[in-house]
Amino acid sequence: MAEPIRSTLAGSRIGATALADLLGHWSTRGGLAGDSALYRLLALRIARLADTGELSAGLRLPPERELAAALSVSRNTVAAAYQLLRDEGMAESRQGAGTRIVPHRTTPAAVHRANGFFSGLLEASVVEADLSIAAVAGAPQVADALIQPASVMDPYMLRETITSNGYFPYGLPWLRTAIAGHLTRLGLPSTADEVMVTTGGQQALDLLVRGEVLPGQPVAVEDPTFPGVLDALHRSGASVIGIPADDGVDPDRLDHILRTHRPALVYLIPTHDNPTGLVMPADVRHRVTRLAAAYPDTLFVDDMTLAELTLDTALAFGEGPPPPPLAAAGLANLVTVGSLSKVYWGGLRVGWIRGDTGLISRLAAAKATADLGSPAFQQAIVAALLEDQHDAILAWRLDWLRERYSALASALTTYLPEWTWPVPRGGLTIWARLPGHEQDSGAFAQAALRHGVAIVPGRLLSATGGRIRSGDYLRLAFTQPPEVLTSAVTALAQLSSPAIRVAS
Numbered sequence: 062m063a064e065p066i067r068s069t070l071a072g073s074r075i076g077a078t079a080l081a082d083l084l085g086h087w088s089t090r091g092g093l094a095g096d097s098a099l100y101r102l103l104a105l106r107i108a109r110l111a112d113t114g115e116l117s118a119g120l121r122l123p124p125e126r127e128l129a130a131a132l133s134v135s136r137n138t139v140a141a142a143y144q145l146l147r148d149e150g151m152a153e154s155r156q157g158a159g160t161r162i163v164p165h166r167t168t169p170a171a172v173h174r175a176n177g178f179f180s181g182l183l184e185a186s187v188v189e190a191d192l193s194i195a196a197v198a199g200a201p202q203v204a205d206a207l208i209q210p211a212s213v214m215d216p217y218m219l220r221e222t223i224t225s226n227g228y229f230p231y232g233l234p235w236l237r238t239a240i241a242g243h244l245t246r247l248g249l250p251s252t253a254d255e256v257m258v259t260t261g262g263q264q265a266l267d268l269l270v271r272g273e274v275l276p277g278q279p280v281a282v283e284d285p286t287f288p289g290v291l292d293a294l295h296r297s298g299a300s301v302i303g304i305p306a307d308d309g310v311d312p313d314r315l316d317h318i319l320r321t322h323r324p325a326l327v328y329l330i331p332t333h334d335n336p337t338g339l340v341m342p343a344d345v346r347h348r349v350t351r352l353a354a355a356y357p358d359t360l361f362v363d364d365m366t367l368a369e370l371t372l373d374t375a376l377a378f379g380e381g382p383p384p385p386p387l388a389a390a391g392l393a394n395l396v397t398v399g400s401l402s403k404v405y406w407g408g409l410r411v412g413w414i415r416g417d418t419g420l421i422s423r424l425a426a427a428k429a430t431a432d433l434g435s436p437a438f439q440q441a442i443v444a445a446l447l448e449d450q451h452d453a454i455l456a457w458r459l460d461w462l463r464e465r466y467s468a469l470a471s472a473l474t475t476y477l478p479e480w481t482w483p484v485p486r487g488g489l490t491i492w493a494r495l496p497g498h499e500q501d502s503g504a505f506a507q508a509a510l511r512h513g514v515a516i517v518p519g520r521l522l523s524a525t526g527g528r529i530r531s532g533d534y535l536r537l538a539f540t541q542p543p544e545v546l547t548s549a550v551t552a553l554a555q556l557s558s559p560a561i562r563v564a565s
């Protein structure tokens with residue numbers, strides 16, 4: 062994922078780790094009936110990527126040995142997969158020129174080298190324990206509201222929404238007002254015209270990147286960061302700069318990057334970072350807002366998608382409620398992004414951007430081109446929930462979350478005592494470091510997949526693809542039921558010996 066688009070075009074070859082990322086959950090047998098030998102699964106997935114144009118015609122595949130190491134399989138497995146591709150006319154090999162995808166019908170999508178993180182969602186696969194996606198099941202209040210909308214909404218409001226033409230590129234006015242009220246309660250005084258509704262937080266980020274960053278322009282992110290933003294940045298052709306951030310961004314490094322690179326955008330997750338779950342300390346927040354004042358041409362994006370998800374570890378550390386968003390400092394270049402996906406339900410696909418009214422107008426124009434607005438009916442239901450039931454839903458979600466966090470944390474402590482991780486103050490994920498003898502978390506994640514556990518290798522969260530850092534980390538989401546989390550960790554513990562890991 063971390064390889065920018067241009068390198069694929071120029072070099073006409075794909076590296077082993079980049080291909081491993083594109084392969085997604087290739088080794089799970091769920092989607093297939095019949096023969097599920099590993100080499101067949103591998104050949105099938107590569108052939109499918111060639112069919113869809115994600116592996117372009119003429120592209121040179123990685124050497125067998127390198128791909129075998131990246132996938133934690135034997136070299137024979139890769140050799141047999143390549144042979145099958147050759148037998149079926151999908152690939153050809155020449156002495157000294159390696160194995161290439163043969164020319165076939167292709168699409169413009171072939172130029173892209175992104176979506177390493179989302180590939181698990183894009184393909185049909187069945188994983189026993191999916192700890193790779195930090196997504197939550199819907200809260201019961203949300204289920205009730207969707208089943209019986211009139212139980213949360215005045216039927217008059219519902220009818221008024223349905224008798225409109227239904228297209229709201231800025232968002233349903235009622236929901237824009239409700240989100241502005243919600244942000245005001247979180248410490249960021251806002252008005253409806255500073256808010257636009259998006260199809261989840263992901264679209265908010267994608268619109269910002271496509272609208273405010275030209276291809277090739279630099280964008281600074283924490284390293285590690287939310288992998289969805291990296292996919293959006295790579296797909297748009299931005300030049301991504303990672304700021305090393307073990308326990309939050311280092312303001313001196315950020316200052317240096319602003320001075321030397323003048324990025325178009327700086328993306329930060331100050332409250333309950335994804336993946337670490339940490340909170341940016343007050344003095345660092347202060348420095349960041351001072352830097353935003355000094356660089357008014359750079360947009361500073363505060364992603365507060367996870368900001369309300371406070372674990373009780375925060376209380377143990379003597380922390381109060383989460384600090385207000387950075388934009389509370391009142392500068393036009395401080396933008397806030399948020400979503401209800403993690404508190405209510407991802408299937409609602411309701412997120413937002415809060416910013417200067419000029420920015421909101423530009424982005425609404427871009428959203429109109431993309432989808433003419435998010436579904437109005439869902440927006441009406443969310444507006445009602447946000448106004449009347451938010452506290453109850455949040456309280457339910459925090460109980461749900463804390464139970465799962467403590468199951469995962471105690472299983473890790475019991476079964477994998479050598480793994481280390483910063484204690485998260487909130488969020489949905491643990492950022493775990495493998496012990497010294499386990500250097501490559503990508504190969505570990507591949508082996509875990511074949512044992513029914515999906516986890517995210519650190520490089521997918523790294524601007525440098527894990528070359529400089531994050532390569533020995535894994536992200537574990539605690540969104541599955543507690544018993545699934547416990548059995549997933551016991552399965553991971555059995556993989557601690559590399560000898561039993563390499564499959565053929």
Ligand SMILES: Cc1ncc(COP(=O)(O)O)c(C=O)c1O
Binds near residue numbers: 367
């Ligand atoms: C920090 C962060 N931002 C944005 C998103 C995307 O949210 P949504 O599901 O609303 O698109 C996520 C989802 O994991 C996230 O963790």
